Amino acid sequence: VIKIAIVGFGTVGESVARILTNDPREQLSLSMIFNRNVQRKKVDWISSDVVWTEDFEVVLESDVDVIVELVGGMHPAADWLEAGLAAGKAVVTANKQVIAEHGSELITRSVDVGRPLLFEAAVAGGIPIVRGLNAGLAGDSIIHILGLLNGTCNYILTRMAVAKIAFETALKEAQQKGFAEADPTADVDGGDAGAKLSILTAIGLGCPVSVGDIPMDSIRPVEYVDFSYADRLGSTIRQVARAKVVEDKKDAVCASVGPMLVPQDSELARTQGSENIVVVTGNRGGRTAFSGHGAGGDPTAVAVVSDLMEIAMVGQVRTAWPTERAQGNVQVDYDAKHYLRFVVVDAPGILAKIAAVLSRYEINVDSILQEPGWSKSELPFVVTLEHCNTSSVRAALSEINGLGFHAKKPLWLPILDRGES
Numbered sequence: 553v554i555k556i557a558i559v560g561f562g563t564v565g566e567s568v569a570r571i572l573t574n575d576p577r578e579q580l581s582l583s584m585i586f587n588r589n590v591q592r593k594k595v596d597w598i599s600s601d602v603v604w605t606e607d608f609e610v611v612l613e614s615d616v617d618v619i620v621e622l623v624g625g626m627h628p629a630a631d632w633l634e635a636g637l638a639a640g641k642a643v644v645t646a647n648k649q650v651i652a653e654h655g656s657e658l659i660t661r662s663v664d665v666g667r668p669l670l671f672e673a674a675v676a677g678g679i680p681i682v683r684g685l686n687a688g689l690a691g692d693s694i695i696h697i698l699g700l701l702n703g704t705c706n707y708i709l710t711r712m713a714v715a716k717i718a719f720e721t722a723l724k725e726a727q728q729k730g731f732a733e734a735d736p737t738a739d740v741d742g743g744d745a746g747a748k749l750s751i752l753t754a755i756g757l758g759c760p761v762s763v764g765d766i767p768m769d770s771i772r773p774v775e776y777v778d779f780s781y782a783d784r785l786g787s788t789i790r791q792v793a794r795a796k797v798v799e800d801k802k803d804a805v806c807a808s809v810g811p812m813l814v815p816q817d818s819e820l821a822r823t824q825g826s827e828n829i830v831v832v833t834g835n836r837g838g839r840t841a842f843s844g845h846g847a848g849g850d851p852t853a854v855a856v857v858s859d860l861m862e863i864a865m866v867g868q869v870r871t872a873w874p875t876e877r878a879q880g881n882v883q884v885d886y887d888a889k890h891y892l893r894f895v896v897v898d899a900p901g902i903l904a905k906i907a908a909v910l911s912r913y914e915i916n917v918d919s920i921l922q923e924p925g926w927s928k929s930e931l932p933f934v935v936t937l938e939h940c941n942t943s944s945v946r947a948a949l950s951e952i953n954g955l956g957f958h959a960k961k962p963l964w965l966p967i968l969d970r971g972e973s
């Protein structure tokens with residue numbers, strides 16, 4: 553039997569305590585709960601044997617075997633994980649921020665002290681993707697990871713498509729229903745998915761990268777009209793996190809987070825509402841998809857309790873984090889088809905001017921789409937591009953941005969190939 557301290561009795565902490573109380577496992581015993589101002593956190597359904605404390609030193613000095621860190625944020629959580637290992641405790645955490653930034657040091661520390669550090673809940677909540685990469689697909693050599701890792705973005709984008717509403721309206725709805733934080737920055741601008749992607753890149757592709765090196769684009773500029781153009785292209789829009797090994801380079805990956813057009817018949821498009829999906833491609837095994845609830849107290853608590861069960865049954869388990877490898881490089885330039893949406897003050901010759909800049913960068917236009925019935929003073933139309941490098945599109949767009957006919961900043965979305973999704 554292992555004795556457990558829950559550190560942080562919030563949404564996930566409470567759900568973990570409920571599983572351990574209502575659905576007890578003979579190997580797991582909840583013995584301590586830590587939170588600031590703990591008095592107001594006490595609930596009557598927890599056994600009277602459990603010690604409540606607001607002093608972290610009491611946790612460290614106790615006889616608990618495992619510290620379950622569920623306070624979130626970088627500080628003091630990172631120090632508490634380190635202190636827990638130093639005190640000879642096993643550690644389980646749901647903290648993507650800390651693992652994305654300090655995974656290498658913490659796993660090294662965990663190996664040095666001979667105590668496990670597990671973090672299944674830090675990526676895609678209840679979906680067992682860390683264990684899937686670490687154990688289930690360990691026999692393969694993974695080359696590509698593609699995911700919808702942020703339920704808030706998926707909820708907002710699917711609501712925009714289905715209810716034909718603006719980003720702000722969908723965001724408010726997500727906040728009212730508890731799918732989005734009051735401050736949605738980390739979700740909609742890509743930081744949350746970026747942290748999860750950097751963890752998957754380390755354990756899946758064997759290349760640890762800094763979250764700050766992953767290019768991230770916000771979903772904020774996506775408008776309803778983009779879904780109607782995407783529909784004409786047989787696609788929809790999702791916030792996609794992806795990482796791919798760069799051929800012949802062990803220390804580099806191509807990675808990004810941001811809105812993309814994805815084919816309507818793909819697994820990514822079929823992932824609706826707040827659900828998550830991760831599609832992993834291996835050299836030998838091909839594609840494997842993991843999908844389900846990427847957040848929420850109960851699904852996330854399931855991942856935490858699964859880590860606890862593994863520690864109870866196996867003992868010193870180790871996540872395959874490449875601690876011996878220096879931080880890899882993120883290549884930001886990649887080849888794709890592209891979607892460019894312009895909103896212009898209509899005048900003769902606009903298309904010719906855009907085409908002239910694109911041809912100077914040797915970019916081929918694939919199609920031009922324009923829905924009828926829009927005002928001439930804010931006329932949206934779309935140009936799709938054949939396969940070309942993102943660096944060429946970036947350079948061409950910065951020239952096109954300088955032309956005087958825009959009513960809004962153009963929107964640029966990469967298009968995911970059918971074979972990739």
Ligand SMILES: NC(=O)c1ccc[n+]([C@@H]2O[C@H](COP(=O)([O-])OP(=O)(O)OC[C@H]3O[C@@H](n4cnc5c(N)ncnc54)[C@H](OP(=O)(O)O)[C@@H]3O)[C@@H](O)[C@H]2O)c1
Nearest residue numbers: 560561562563564565587588622623624646647847848852
């Ligand atoms: N919620 C999800 O769906 C979900 C999904 C996947 C991963 N996660 C991760 O799980 C972790 C916990 O998330 P959560 O949603 O459960 O958060 P939460 O509801 O905000 O709970 C955090 C708890 O920790 C306590 N706490 C925070 N800072 C503290 C400090 N400095 N000292 C003492 N206690 C402190 C809070 O106390 P107060 O009540 O005083 O604030 C609260 O009870 C985070 O790392 C999060 O990223 C969450």
